[in-house]
Amino acid sequence: xxxxxxxxxxxxxxxxxxxxxxxxxxxxxxxxxxxxxxxxxxxxxxxxxxxxxxxxxxxxxxxxxxxxxxxxxxxxxxxxxxxxxxxxxxxxxxxxxxxxxxxxxxxxxxxxxxxxxxxxxxxxxxxxxxxxxxxxxxxxxxxxxxxxxxxxxxxxxxxxxxxxxxxxxxxxxxxxxxxxxxxxxxxxxxxxxxxxxxxxxxxxxxxxxxxxxxxxxxxxxxxxxxxxxxxxxxxxxxxxxxxxxxxxxxxxxxxxxxxxxxxxxxxxxxxxxxxxxxxxxxxxxxxxxxxxxxxxxxxxxxxxxxxxxxxxxxxx
Amino acid sequence: xxxxxxxxxxxxxxxxxxxxxxxxxxxxxxxxxxxxxxxxxxxxxxxxxxxxxxxxxxxxxxxxxxxxxxxxxxxxxxxxxxxxxxxxxxxxxxxxxxxxxxxxxxxxxxxxxxxxxxxxxxxxxxxxxxxxxxxxxxxxxxxxxxxxxxxxxxxxxxxxxxxxxxxxxxxxxxxxxxxxxxxxxxxxxxxxxxxxxxxxxxxxxxxxxxxxxxxxxxxxxxxxxxxxxxxxxxxxxx
Numbered sequence: 001x002x003x004x005x006x007x008x009x010x011x012x013x014x015x016x017x018x019x020x021x022x023x024x025x026x027x028x029x030x031x032x033x034x035x036x037x038x039x040x041x042x043x044x045x046x047x048x049x050x051x052x053x054x055x056x057x058x059x060x061x062x063x064x065x066x067x068x069x070x071x072x073x074x075x076x077x078x079x080x081x082x083x084x085x086x087x088x089x090x091x092x093x094x095x096x097x098x099x100x101x102x103x104x105x106x107x108x109x110x111x112x113x114x115x116x117x118x119x120x121x122x123x124x125x126x127x128x129x130x131x132x133x134x135x136x137x138x139x140x141x142x143x144x145x146x147x148x149x150x151x152x153x154x155x156x157x158x159x160x161x162x163x164x165x166x167x168x169x170x171x172x173x174x175x176x177x178x179x180x181x182x183x184x185x186x187x188x189x190x191x192x193x194x195x196x197x198x199x200x201x202x203x204x205x206x207x208x209x210x211x212x213x214x215x216x217x218x219x220x221x222x223x224x225x226x227x228x229x230x231x232x233x234x235x236x237x238x239x240x241x242x243x244x245x246x247x248x249x250x251x252x253x254x255x256x257x258x259x260x261x262x263x264x265x266x267x268x269x270x271x272x273x274x275x276x277x278x279x280x281x282x283x284x285x286x287x288x289x290x291x292x293x294x295x296x297x298x299x300x301x302x303x304x305x306x307x308x309x310x311x312x313x314x315x316x
Numbered sequence: 317x318x319x320x321x322x323x324x325x326x327x328x329x330x331x332x333x334x335x336x337x338x339x340x341x342x343x344x345x346x347x348x349x350x351x352x353x354x355x356x357x358x359x360x361x362x363x364x365x366x367x368x369x370x371x372x373x374x375x376x377x378x379x380x381x382x383x384x385x386x387x388x389x390x391x392x393x394x395x396x397x398x399x400x401x402x403x404x405x406x407x408x409x410x411x412x413x414x415x416x417x418x419x420x421x422x423x424x425x426x427x428x429x430x431x432x433x434x435x436x437x438x439x440x441x442x443x444x445x446x447x448x449x450x451x452x453x454x455x456x457x458x459x460x461x462x463x464x465x466x467x468x469x470x471x472x473x474x475x476x477x478x479x480x481x482x483x484x485x486x487x488x489x490x491x492x493x494x495x496x497x498x499x500x501x502x503x504x505x506x507x508x509x510x511x512x513x514x515x516x517x518x519x520x521x522x523x524x525x526x527x528x529x530x531x532x533x534x535x536x537x538x539x540x541x542x543x544x545x546x547x548x549x550x551x552x553x554x
Binding site for chain 2: 178179181182184186188189190242
């Protein structure tokens, strides 16, 4: 297949956009439906990535890929899920401020562990030696196939979220998020419900972390900053936290703008990509977040069902 | 349908509860059978706290709570709800992001009977809800929201319904309608009802027995027909 149109920038950009869409979709279940303000997305993502990376590189496996990859990746996803269960259990009864600080604190712990446990992670020097679980002709073909696999994974996450939206479980999440005591009085175990969605979300985030680690093949602690969480939160809020398509639209308009349009199609000096663009990206994301919360708190898609109804009621 | 001589549905002995270490309910003894049992009292008497404690939404500090003969003192609220205690709070009684039909469906997620069958019964009781079924609950009026909250509790097929001031802040038209519905629910569905109310006149018209609550204590428990104005005034501390 002719892959001339696909350069390294575009692969990384597309990977970044689809990965953040996946994260924002999982965050949508937690934050948009169950109203759990998870600000530790990068913690679960990073834990999955590092558990996979450390096991893949540091363990003397008696077999090679794909089993070496599959077992390491599975361990990364399970570790992220278990951490979600533990963090979720600790924060489930806290108010929104407590949840926000608790999840942010968890992400900080993951970053500190990845930085200081140098015997396992190589710390700030970075952990190399990762490989794709398959070997095609060249690096670009490997990366392109991996991007395709990620798109399939994100499509499956989308399908899961779509099914949740249409199921009694989705209504239960909205009920628990909207009015927990009332949900309890109707026979719904609110604590268990919140814990379930938090754990599943954390495991999914861990899986996306594993996939990113495979693409990069070199794990750096600088990836564990707040940038990724901010990207997922901004994408979700811009699109509309309560809407199924909110994460897709929001991430496409924010991360897509920077990581694809600006990186691949705007002719900017190469030196800008190192410092100026990433800094500008965070500044714009912060400004967009403030603007959306001030002028369109329900996001671009908003809660269309309610908007439409209010318009019809008030004859606007 | 009232059977004040039958077996108790709900029994509380020495029940104490409150918030943040402050005792609001100070040792209530209560026995409710298949009847309409009104809890009357002035503002701050503890009616809402008592009902929330009976629904297990507020943990009791001491005392024993039995539902259908089983100790539920430490049972989580969602389990007592599944066993048959329906609760309609005074405020925030609907899931504002869900439609009327979705609110009702949430109530019907427990129990064996088909949800559609139960929803039809609710629409029969509150015909307005059938018209509003696709409307988002956050856009409803106060009276409509109360109907949804009540209908959703009935979707649980409860044995006992706890109604916390269902007519507070409603227009006289809605107040009359609600008291008629309370009687209808009890008579036709055989549901025991504990009704917390400030409107003593209306409550006494539908109640079999009455507890007057005063500063978190049971001032008296009496047959509704035997309650005198003097007793009521004393209980309300007027």
